[in-house]
Amino acid sequence: MSASPQAPAKASFRFPFWAQIVAGLVLGVLFGWIARSQDVSWLGTTLEQVGDIFVQLLKLAVAPLVFFAILVSITNLRKVNNAARLASRTLLWFMITSLIAVGIGLAIGLLTNPGSGTGLTPQDGKLPKRTGSWIDFLTGIVPTDIITPFTELNVLQIVFLAAVAGIAALQLGSKAQPVLDLAESVLELLQKALWWVIRLAPIGTIGLIGTAIATYGWDLIGKYATFTADVYIGSALVMFGVYPLLLATVAKVNPIQFFKGAWPAIQLAFVSRSSVGTMPVTQKVTERLGVPKEYASFAVPFGATTKMDGCAAIYPALAAIFIAQIFDVQLGIKEYLLIAFVSVVGSAATAGLTGATVMLTLTLSTLGLPLEGVGLLMAIDPILDMMRTATNVAGQAVVPVIVAAREGILDKEAYATASASPLEEAAAPAVKAEPVPVPA
Secondary structure: OOOOOOOOOOOOOOOOHHHHHHHHHHHHHHHHHHHHHOOOHHHHHHHHHHHHHHHHHHHHOHHHHHHHHHHHHHHHHHHOOOHHHHHHHHHHHHHHHHHHHHHHHHHHHHHHOOOOOOOOOHHHOOOOOOOOOHHHHHHOOOOOOOOHHHHOOOHHHHHHHHHHHHHHHHHHHHHHHHHHHHHHHHHHHHHHHHHHHHOOHHHHHHHHHHHHHHHHHHHHHHHOHHHHHHHHHHHHHHHHHHHHHHHHHHHOOOHHHHHHHHHHHHHHHHHHOOHHHHHHHHHHHHHHOOOOHHHHHHHHHHHHHHOOOHHHHHHHHHHHHHHHHHOOOOOOHHHHHHHHHHHHHOHHHHOOOOOOHHHHHHHHHHHOOOOOHHHHHHOOHHHHHHHHHHHHHHHHHHHHHHHHHHOOOOOHHHHHOOOOOOOOOOOOOOOOOOOOOOOO
16 A cells, blocks of 8 residues: 655745844844943954945945846836836926925924034034035046946946947847847846845844944934934835825825835845845835836836935935034025925935935035035934935835826736735746836
8 A cells, every 4th residue: 555645844934034134133233232332342343244245245236237227127118108208207206206305304304403402513524535516426427438337336327328228229129139138137147146145134234233333322323313313204204104195196006005015125225225236126026016017127227226215305405404503504495495406306326325425415515515514424324324225215116106007007906916025035037017008
């Protein structure tokens, strides 16, 4: 008598990715506190190295990832009817949401006066190593050669090169197809490799959060308490107030379902502090929220390099008010309008990398505020950057949903059933969406 087949073993319990991130946050705070309070130098050094390696691994893929993502996204637009309309609507909603975000930042700054009572003085500031101006921004778009942008990680120039290559490929038509096939294969390879890095995010979280606590401690955070609270409150108002309102009233979809689907990208952005590093996850969740693949593959990479409601709208508005109060400079209506203008037009200067120093120096130089003020914010920047980047990525996902819904190409059924765990399913091949006609 033959043995009966054994029943398949039950799948082992899997620790959810969000729980791994939370555990990393808790352990990071604990280890950072031990390193600082007990003066355990080796622990502080280890935390710093772990965090640096994680960020470096993310940055390693940034240059080729941005190039091939933008190149493929532009050429993918040929598969979408009325592509020019979709692109213009996307840019329009990027601008609208940025204006709302900068308005919230200015309102909170004017209400709370974050630079008052900090005990900081102009002498505490120092010039940043890297600055930005309109001349640098405009002349820096076009590279002097095709190698330097990749070696120096100038994302803005990489975007320019990719855009030129993508438009040229569209003009060549079928002759460029072998190159496009190669570009798509390379992009998939890069995204696959980046998934492996993303799986290390809980470990990277321990290092990044632990280093922040070990290096700066709670005393420094106390000096910047109002400013830190302003950045987090402003970002939260945009992410959990403005975006849900737009989803409910403009896109006419359930905002809660959006966060259920987009949360893995938002939480990874909080930890990694990199919009570009999070881009594959952002695109994955955007597609699973019902946005057609061909459109999402354009809108998300475009947003990852230009759409920065946290870093380029809320933060520079609050930082300008903070620095002006420290240096006793009065700001008026003209200056506030300039802040809004810089936030909308100059946001590409942040380039989706960790930190927003270039955007801040661009804002300060436009307003005529001392660039030494940037030095006042460098110490606290890693803690602020987590919430800023999470807001960036949320906006990069919400705008394609809004545009797709308004243009009648959003898959409402897919949106209603979007999974909240794409990180666990990252290795699964994406289902190619068929081109969807856009109503004229």
